[in-house]
Amino acid sequence: MSDVHDLPEGREIGRVVGDAAGPTLIVVAGIHGNERAGVGAARRVLATLARRQGRVMGELVALAGNLGAMRLGVRYRERDMNRVWTKDRVADLESRARSGGALDAEDREQLELLDAVRAAIARARGPVYLVDLHTTSAHGLPFILFGDTLKQRKFASAIPLPLVIGLEEQVDGVLTAFFTTQGCVTFGVEGGQHDDPGSVDNLEAVVLLGAESAGLFGSGLLTETGAAHALLERRRGDLPRVMEVVSRHAITAADAFVMEPGFMNLARARAGQLLAKSRAGEVRAPKDGMVILPLYQGQGSDGFFWGREVGAARMHLSEALRHMKVDRLLHLLPGVARDPARPSKLVVGERATRLYRLDMFHLLGYRRVRKEAERLTLERQLEHAAE
Numbered sequence: 365m366s367d368v369h370d371l372p373e374g375r376e377i378g379r380v381v382g383d384a385a386g387p388t389l390i391v392v393a394g395i396h397g398n399e400r401a402g403v404g405a406a407r408r409v410l411a412t413l414a415r416r417q418g419r420v421m422g423e424l425v426a427l428a429g430n431l432g433a434m435r436l437g438v439r440y441r442e443r444d445m446n447r448v449w450t451k452d453r454v455a456d457l458e459s460r461a462r463s464g465g466a467l468d469a470e471d472r473e474q475l476e477l478l479d480a481v482r483a484a485i486a487r488a489r490g491p492v493y494l495v496d497l498h499t500t501s502a503h504g505l506p507f508i509l510f511g512d513t514l515k516q517r518k519f520a521s522a523i524p525l526p527l528v529i530g531l532e533e534q535v536d537g538v539l540t541a542f543f544t545t546q547g548c549v550t551f552g553v554e555g556g557q558h559d560d561p562g563s564v565d566n567l568e569a570v571v572l573l574g575a576e577s578a579g580l581f582g583s584g585l586l587t588e589t590g591a592a593h594a595l596l597e598r599r600r601g602d603l604p605r606v607m608e609v610v611s612r613h614a615i616t617a618a619d620a621f622v623m624e625p626g627f628m629n630l631a632r633a634r635a636g637q638l639l640a641k642s643r644a645g646e647v648r649a650p651k652d653g654m655v656i657l658p659l660y661q662g663q664g665s666d667g668f669f670w671g672r673e674v675g676a677a678r679m680h681l682s683e684a685l686r687h688m689k690v691d692r693l694l695h696l697l698p699g700v701a702r703d704p705a706r707p708s709k710l711v712v713g714e715r716a717t718r719l720y721r722l723d724m725f726h727l728l729g730y731r732r733v734r735k736e737a738e739r740l741t742l743e744r745q746l747e748h749a750a751e
């Protein structure tokens with residue numbers, strides 16, 4: 365068995381297959397090459413499950429994300445591999461591969477990873493889950509993010525870290541979002557700072573509890589899950605269990621945006637509190653809420669995300685509305701139309717955007733909000749098929 369700190373030799377880091385049929389959990393580590401803690405974490409869980417193979421149902425397989433970048437210790441070589449997973453881009457990549465077209469370093473990585481995930485899906489003997497492991501350059505609290513479907517909420521709820529809803533939807537081409545469209549139940553996790561040994565512990569606990577949540581072994585059957593749970597509870601401290609992104613504070617270089625010091629990656633803010641300064645003046649908290657991923661270093665177009673805690677009542681309300689398929693009625697609202705080509709996408713005319721609160725759409729899972737010309741488009745992940 366390789367040391368947890370060794371680089372993976374090939375795409376597959378390891379695999380444990382139970383005798384009994386059951387779910388498949390695919391773990392992706394190092395999709396950003398400088399985030400290697402996930403490799404060690406995956407190896408530890410593989411070792412734990414290998415010792416109890418008789419109790420494992422289904423399969424756990426761990427895959428390396430960007431092998432070439434991992435060897436160089438860089439985030440990526442040509443292109444960020446967590447921004448390339450749109451349906452159009454994957455189709456284009458596959459057609460270039462078939463026709464012998466030019467492929468760069470990350471194209472080849474992506475094709476191999478795609479093949480490995482598809483192979484795991486093809487040999488699955490039950491539902492397929494996928495967890496993508498990350499770490500961050502700055503020290504921060506570990507948290508979970510996922511596309512807002514009911515099944516993904518349920519899967520992620522087993523992890524006692526803060527669950528951030530509506531963040532995955534802020535960017536396009538994310539790996540987990542793509543594999544949700546391929547039928548996998550997914551979440552991503554930010555495990556802590558890249559080189560902090562504690563990040564390996566955090567990610568190990570997340571993968572182990574993820575495997576339990578997916579049903580790879582009976583609930584509470586492994587003694588290690590108790591400690592994993594306690595560790596992540598401690599890491600969460602007094603942060604809310606569930607929070608959601610309400611809005612994005614977009615910036616440009618011309619704004620001269622400077623975040624006030626002292627905010628963690630997830631931090632409570634009080635109404636009126638000074639959050640940042642920019643050329644346009646002070647940015648203050650509109651009400652009590654959460655600052656999510658404040659920008660402290662480097663360039664970026666996200667100053668921070670504004671969010672709030674989601675209580676159990678609101679979680680239940682949104683689940684109930686979705687079970688009732690209230691969603692189907694949204695296009696009856698004045699100014700709201702359904703995209704004929706994509707049933708999970710709504711188009712809201714400019715005037716209508718002032719009529720409705722985005723909040724109502726968020727409740728129903730429409731969290732991918734984009735401005736196209738004078739209109740707003742709101743998209744959600746389709747719910748997974750019933751088992």
Ligand SMILES: [Zn+2]
Pocket residue numbers: 396399497498499
């Ligand atoms: Zn990352």
